[in-house]
Amino acid sequence: xKKKLSVSFSLLLIACVIFTHKNMSAQIIGINELKPLLSLQxxxxxxxxxxxxxxGPCVKELPHFEEIGKKYTNEKLSIIYVSLDLERQYQxxxxxxxEKHNLSHKVLLLNEPDPNSWIxxxxxxxxxxxxxxxxxxxxxxxxxxxPFDFNTLDSTVSTFFINQ
Amino acid sequence: xKAILVICSTLLSLSLxxxxxxxxxxxxxxxxxxNVNEKFVSLSDYxxxxxxxxxxxxxxxxxxxAYEDRIIAIDKKYSAxxxxxxxxxxxxxxxxxxxxxxxxxxxxxxxxxxxPYLFDEKQDVYPKYxxxxxxxxxxxxxxxxxxxxxxxxxxxxxxxxxxxxKKRYLENAIDALLSGKEPNPxxxxxxxxxxxxx
Numbered sequence: 001x002k003k004k005l006s007v008s009f010s011l012l013l014i015a016c017v018i019f020t021h022k023n024m025s026a027q028i029i030g031i032n033e034l035k036p037l038l039s040l041q042x043x044x045x046x047x048x049x050x051x052x053x054x055x056g057p058c059v060k061e062l063p064h065f066e067e068i069g070k071k072y073t074n075e076k077l078s079i080i081y082v083s084l085d086l087e088r089q090y091q092x093x094x095x096x097x098x099e100k101h102n103l104s105h106k107v108l109l110l111n112e113p114d115p116n117s118w119i120x121x122x123x124x125x126x127x128x129x130x131x132x133x134x135x136x137x138x139x140x141x142x143x144x145x146x147p148f149d150f151n152t153l154d155s156t157v158s159t160f161f162i163n164q
Numbered sequence: 165x166k167a168i169l170v171i172c173s174t175l176l177s178l179s180l181x182x183x184x185x186x187x188x189x190x191x192x193x194x195x196x197x198x199n200v201n202e203k204f205v206s207l208s209d210y211x212x213x214x215x216x217x218x219x220x221x222x223x224x225x226x227x228x229x230a231y232e233d234r235i236i237a238i239d240k241k242y243s244a245x246x247x248x249x250x251x252x253x254x255x256x257x258x259x260x261x262x263x264x265x266x267x268x269x270x271x272x273x274x275x276x277x278x279x280p281y282l283f284d285e286k287q288d289v290y291p292k293y294x295x296x297x298x299x300x301x302x303x304x305x306x307x308x309x310x311x312x313x314x315x316x317x318x319x320x321x322x323x324x325x326x327x328x329x330k331k332r333y334l335e336n337a338i339d340a341l342l343s344g345k346e347p348n349p350x351x352x353x354x355x356x357x358x359x360x361x362x
Contacts, residue, residue: 054226056260057358084355086324114321114331116352128318129297129358145296147358 011036026094026107028087031118034110037080038122038134044076045137045160050122050130052084053097057147058131062101064150068157069105075161079105084130087111135160185294188350192218192304192311195289197252197282198265200272205280207250207304207311214246215305215314215341217334220295221281222253223271224262225357228299230323232275235299238319238334239279247303247338249279254290254298259360287362297356301334305341314341317352 040046049065051058062081069079081103085094090109098107112118119126123143126132132145140160148156186192194207207216219235221228239249257264265283272281284290293302303315315337320329337347 055357113328115354116318116321116331116333116349119353119355126353127296128353128355130355131358 026083026090026098026109028090028109028111031110031112031121034082034108034112034118035121037108039136041138042076043138044078045135045157047077047079047157048082048134049079050082050084050132050134052130053089053093054085055130059101061131061147061149061153062103064148064153066102066104067150068153071154072157072161077157081105081107083107083109085109185292186302186313186316188313188316190313192302192313193292194311197284197289199280199282200265200269200277205250205282210248212246213248213306215303216311217242217247217249217338218293218302218304219249219251220254220290220293220298220300220359221251222255222260222263222298222357223267224260225298227323227354227356231299231319234319234326236275236278241335242338243279245338245342247341251277251279251281252284252289253281254284254287254295255360256287256362258362263360290359295359297358299354299356303334303337303341303347315347315350317349318354318356323354 037046038048047065047068049062051062053059065079065081069077083094087109094107094109097103115128119128123134125143126145129145131147132143133148134141134143135157136142137160144156196204196206199205210216217238221231221235235249235251243249253263253268255263257267261267265285268281268283271277293300295302299319301315301317301319302313304311305314306312315334317333319332319334321331321333322329333349333352337350340347
């Protein structure tokens, strides 16, 4: 009974994450809530970007993801920003940052200690530096441990739409 | 001919996918890098040590800053036991001005670093190690004339709060070496800042 409830809760959370269009606020999640978002089965392409407000190269590339979202508005594309900011700075730092930078896609704060226990779950290739981005759909999956300029991000993302 | 092409391209792509840099068990090369006191430092300057805790760190990265006091404590504890910390800044100050040599000198003075804080000016030491972020730690153990890589990875499991640490990965690894055992785990991962390449 307990297991069924937690599965239902997770599915409900996932549904809320995917179908919320307006960015109301960030949600704080653990690795168990993040895991299902790393392998959703649908005809959409997912961009999962790992970043933090204090990470210079991360902040610099955020507008590029916003532009990509606008450019490919006719494609089935979901962008999720997974923040590795501190949970204690959720109110004071993360929420004001989201508002100031007009982040229009879902922001999730991953609050999970011991990264050694979950980095490989995201991708075994990931050495742990940020920014890092996972892009996947049902025909292609790749992990990019590097910052993106707009043109590189655009050409990379467009390769995911070829077979869709 | 076609078979050779297939084999070559497979080998090439496999080598691109594999992590470059040292693996556990590899022999580490020495280096000569400028310390914040302007003198050059090499691992051969420590003939009596049992090994080294080589740490790629920098001035600005919040993950390093959160660990600074713990790094000093680790040096104080383990240099007395034969494993001094040797810190190296691998970043290019033109990409990240906060990581200039002058800023390194300020940092070492402010925090009263007890260990050498060296500048990888040509950025040719960190690629040999295969460091990908700061902080990134390599424990080397002396074996006759060789320096063998015995542990690669992170310091502990909680960068944000030293009081909530449950797994002291680095200390456990060095304690294992000091008692004649192999570190387990011998490699760990953590979140860190990218190294700023020229």
